[in-house]
Amino acid sequence: MSILVVGSVALDTVETPMGKVEDEIGGSAIHFSAIASLYTKVNLVAVIGTDFPREEIRFLDERGVDTRGLQVVIGETFRWSGRYDYMSNITETLDTQLNVFANFHPVIPEGYEKSDIVFLANIDPDLQREVLEQVPEAKLTMIDTMDFWIENKRESLIKTISMVDIVTMNEGEARLLGKTESILTAAKGILDLGPDMVVIKRGEYGCVKVDKDGYFTAPACLLEQVKDPTGAGDTFAGGFLGYLDQTNELTEPAIRRAMIHGCAAASFTVEEFGVERLRTLTTREMAERYQEFYNFSHLQDW
């Protein structure tokens, strides 16, 4: 079993009430891979500039991530700069320099097309479809998106949504897309476009999954300190899909467990800036955190 991830690799400059980092390695493909590689084989497709400190992501090689799909283009790596309001789930983008990401077209190396699961992180919905056309035999496909595409490429995004199995986004984005304040109504609207499942991320409150049979709410853990929320959503996806690929089961109980794996992954991510916490994260620590989630959310003898 394996997962293909297509997304960004970035150098992030991030300011939170807990501090500031400059040119920290990040991007959806990196965050996703850092977690998913704890569960399964990850095939990565993304682009970096010649300025990218390649040694900084050596830990992904050690976890067996296939980086043949990581294009290196002459120029500068995609840079994002943002500031977070304290645990408010509000992100203010201060600067975005697309650089080599501007002309990125995903190229799927030989063998990658056999990936069982495909995760298309938050990139242009046109590019997401370019990938989908190259992996017609994927067993499970999931996309993430963001407000920019909802507002500026709505029709393209809807076309992409209609082609995939699972759609994930933040609750603010779901409301924007669904033009409603109810995330349940928004999710039902997305299901009507074609997908089997919608997973809505709610920041410090966890996430919710909606499908034709109903919904499931997964909690987040309470934290006394959040150093940097960057990548929480992508590592949620990494734990969610990583577990599903590893368990090779798409039953309701497995999906529920996968959501807790995702929430547990995100809870580690925010403990440190960038991917610092994820470099040394072990499957044992993930299992322990999973157990904590069980302990603080389970209803004993109902």
Added chain:
Amino acid sequence: MSILVVGSVALDTVETPMGKVEDEIGGSAIHFSAIASLYTKVNLVAVIGTDFPREEIRFLDERGVDTRGLQVVIGETFRWSGRYDYMSNITETLDTQLNVFANFHPVIPEGYEKSDIVFLANIDPDLQREVLEQVPEAKLTMIDTMDFWIENKRESLIKTISMVDIVTMNEGEARLLGKTESILTAAKGILDLGPDMVVIKRGEYGCVKVDKDGYFTAPACLLEQVKDPTGAGDTFAGGFLGYLDQTNELTEPAIRRAMIHGCAAASFTVEEFGVERLRTLTTREMAERYQEFYNFSHLQDW
């Protein structure tokens, strides 16, 4: 078993995106009693003016609520007017007329002092202590509060908090009281003041309980339409304490179940303006909603 509730009775003028009502009966004591009376005997202490439409709360008499403690004072009933932003958990108070509530001093009728559980809804912390001194034998005491008392009567509030078993408030209020963005840190700070348990309400995201052994997160259900959030917190308290009094058990599993009863109660409250939904609510409907909570939040075969 029985519960003593001391709180407000009000005539609410409420505007939400779903409509507007004027002089709708409300107040913490009414909302709390409407739910708690489905579980146990409720003894009510509050004050109304001579203008209050007494027949509007006849349904509480039918549910066995003892209203001997409902003082009738010449003058006008407490009035509150507010507007809600769509499902955002933001309440804007437009007007408050204390009227007869301004000079309210709780008087505990004979027999009430034998109540096993005492709930002091959001009133002046000085008054909350006046009640506590009159019920020294209560087995379980809980207070609610609000930003106004945190900001203007902090020392008095802290004194009251030190005297009770459980403290409940909204997460924004917990942050304000704890001077921290982390509700876990805030809750631990409240525990240090004396109580055994803190229950923090998180609006559409459910609630969380913190005690010395850790915490428990209870979800809220997803709703496609929220007509009026007024009273959600008080009916949470009604379901929570109502169940605890009925079950007469203070174990961790019972407390967790009680929190779901509280969240289920709140989910009914917001379906209609004021107490409209609660007038006809049955224990059978509560049991069914409880089962729904189980279905959408339970992790099968972990």
